[in-house]
Amino acid sequence: MPQEAVLEAALAEDLEGCFERMVREYQDRLYSFAHRLAGNPEDAEEITQDAFVRAYRAMKTYPAERIRALSLKAWLYQITLNVARNRRRRKNHKLVSIDARDGDGRALFEPEDDPGSRPDSRFEEGRRRADIATLVAALPERYRSALILRYMEGLRLEEVAAVLKQPLGTVKSNVHRAVNALREALSNSRRGGAMARQEVVS
Amino acid sequence: MKHDAATPAPDTSGVLRALRGSPSHRAPASLLPAVLSRVGLADLYWLLDSPVGAVYIAASPAGISMVSRAKSAREFERRFERLRGRTVSRAESRPPTVVQALMKNLKRRDRAKLQFDLRGLSEFERAVLMKALEIPGGEVRPYSWIAREIGHPEAVRAVGTALGKNPVPLLIPCHRVVRADGTIGKYSMGGSRVKRALLEVEGVEPKTIEDLAARGIRYLGNEKGRWYCYPTCGGTLSLARSNKVPFHSAGEALAAGYHPCEACRPAA
Numbered sequence: 001m002p003q004e005a006v007l008e009a010a011l012a013e014d015l016e017g018c019f020e021r022m023v024r025e026y027q028d029r030l031y032s033f034a035h036r037l038a039g040n041p042e043d044a045e046e047i048t049q050d051a052f053v054r055a056y057r058a059m060k061t062y063p064a065e066r067i068r069a070l071s072l073k074a075w076l077y078q079i080t081l082n083v084a085r086n087r088r089r090r091k092n093h094k095l096v097s098i099d100a101r102d103g104d105g106r107a108l109f110e111p112e113d114d115p116g117s118r119p120d121s122r123f124e125e126g127r128r129r130a131d132i133a134t135l136v137a138a139l140p141e142r143y144r145s146a147l148i149l150r151y152m153e154g155l156r157l158e159e160v161a162a163v164l165k166q167p168l169g170t171v172k173s174n175v176h177r178a179v180n181a182l183r184e185a186l187s188n189s190r191r192g193g194a195m196a197r198q199e200v201v202s
Numbered sequence: 203m204k205h206d207a208a209t210p211a212p213d214t215s216g217v218l219r220a221l222r223g224s225p226s227h228r229a230p231a232s233l234l235p236a237v238l239s240r241v242g243l244a245d246l247y248w249l250l251d252s253p254v255g256a257v258y259i260a261a262s263p264a265g266i267s268m269v270s271r272a273k274s275a276r277e278f279e280r281r282f283e284r285l286r287g288r289t290v291s292r293a294e295s296r297p298p299t300v301v302q303a304l305m306k307n308l309k310r311r312d313r314a315k316l317q318f319d320l321r322g323l324s325e326f327e328r329a330v331l332m333k334a335l336e337i338p339g340g341e342v343r344p345y346s347w348i349a350r351e352i353g354h355p356e357a358v359r360a361v362g363t364a365l366g367k368n369p370v371p372l373l374i375p376c377h378r379v380v381r382a383d384g385t386i387g388k389y390s391m392g393g394s395r396v397k398r399a400l401l402e403v404e405g406v407e408p409k410t411i412e413d414l415a416a417r418g419i420r421y422l423g424n425e426k427g428r429w430y431c432y433p434t435c436g437g438t439l440s441l442a443r444s445n446k447v448p449f450h451s452a453g454e455a456l457a458a459g460y461h462p463c464e465a466c467r468p469a470a
Contacts, residue, residue: 016263017321027234028228032227052237132221152224
């Protein structure tokens with residue numbers, strides 16, 4: 001029996017007794033994944049913690065057969081990805097509405113243009129430094145997670161499709177486009193980065 | 203490497219190399235304890251007084267996971283981690299009342315209320331420990347009794363090994379298991395001297411057991427009831443000395459028309 005199946009069977013049998021083994025087995029992978037998604041260690045640790053806690057609570061409500069039938073690795077990646085996405089969404093919600101006004105009816109939010117905080121400029125910076133992590137971080141979400149899972153986490157395409165709950169064809173083409181975009185960005189930066197910025201992803 | 207459909211033309215090899223070569227990060231050491239504590243699976247410990255001095259007692263949500271003497275909390279924490287493969291931290295709460303009461307009086311009969319976390323032990327080892335739990339305070343049984351009771355009469359030596367690995371001494375009273383020849387035997391938490399002292403605290407006189415054994419006496423018979431027992435069986439202790447009939451073996455007792463006591467279940 002492969003390692004993953006052994007662990008699934010053990011968890012189905014004795015969740016409380018085997019949960020720690022599961023955390024030890026997957027904590028480096030999931031933390032690394034969360035780090036790539038979030039880009040910093042603080043968020044990465046919180047995301048990973050939340051993901052394991054959610055996994056535990058979910059498994060507590062599952063009958064044994066369902067735990068045994070989980071594709072544990074893909075399932076854990078999926079939870080981690082969801083936690084990371086939800087956090088991002090929550091963070092965005094916390095921002096004051098662009099139309100918010102103070103007591104005197106003045107706009108709280110002046111749409112000041114800080115070029116340093118725009119995604120485009122993050123991309124430009126990554127391009128300048130030929131820094132792959134920065135470039136990946138600046139990719140649109142639908143390309144980024146597929147790319148990270150496939151090439152940084154080393155999952156098979158079928159596994160990526162399972163994590164993202166997308167058809168295999170969609171995953172293939174997203175990964176393909178992401179790689180092409182990165183290649184273009186990198187080669188531009190090597191040529192001096194003076195070229196006009198092209199559409200990142202076709 | 204074989205190119206799958208999603209791997210574009212070869213000139214992307216630099217990108218793929220960079221992606222695969224990007225550093226991965228190891229989870230910080232704080233992650234596991236935080237997760238376990240959030241889902242309520244962390245082990246916590248208390249320092250309690252016991253008949254053998256201060257002991258550290260750890261429990262997980264599954265039950266008591268370790269009882270151990272240690273020179274310092276740090277030493278206990280390290281030992282726990284080494285033996286159980288997980289971390290343990292000092293409890294803020296008070297220990298369970300049953301545990302507190304038992305540390306004051308080991309003979310209390312409410313051990314049945316205790317849950318033990320014996321994860322990591324084999325089925326055989328658990329069976330041995332659960333059987334030791336049945337021996338009442340003030341009594342002792344030989345290793346062979348446990349072996350027989352759990353259905354492995356030939357595994358006497360393995361019973362001794364399993365008891366030696368008892369992660370929760372005092373609470374699972376492995377000190378109540380002695381050698382068939384009457385010698386008190388080994389004790390994992392401080393050696394035979396501590397074991398003798400514990401038995402004395404519980405009202406067993408090690409000297410008496412040893413004297414009987416030295417004379418080759420394994421069982422005592424109740425003359426009126428015509429049953430035979432282990433010498434420390436509660437049923438026999440209450441009898442007058444004159445009523446006790448010594449036997450060197452179960453065969454001898456059976457031949458004399460005695461039957462085995464139903465409380466202490468000697469060999470038959």
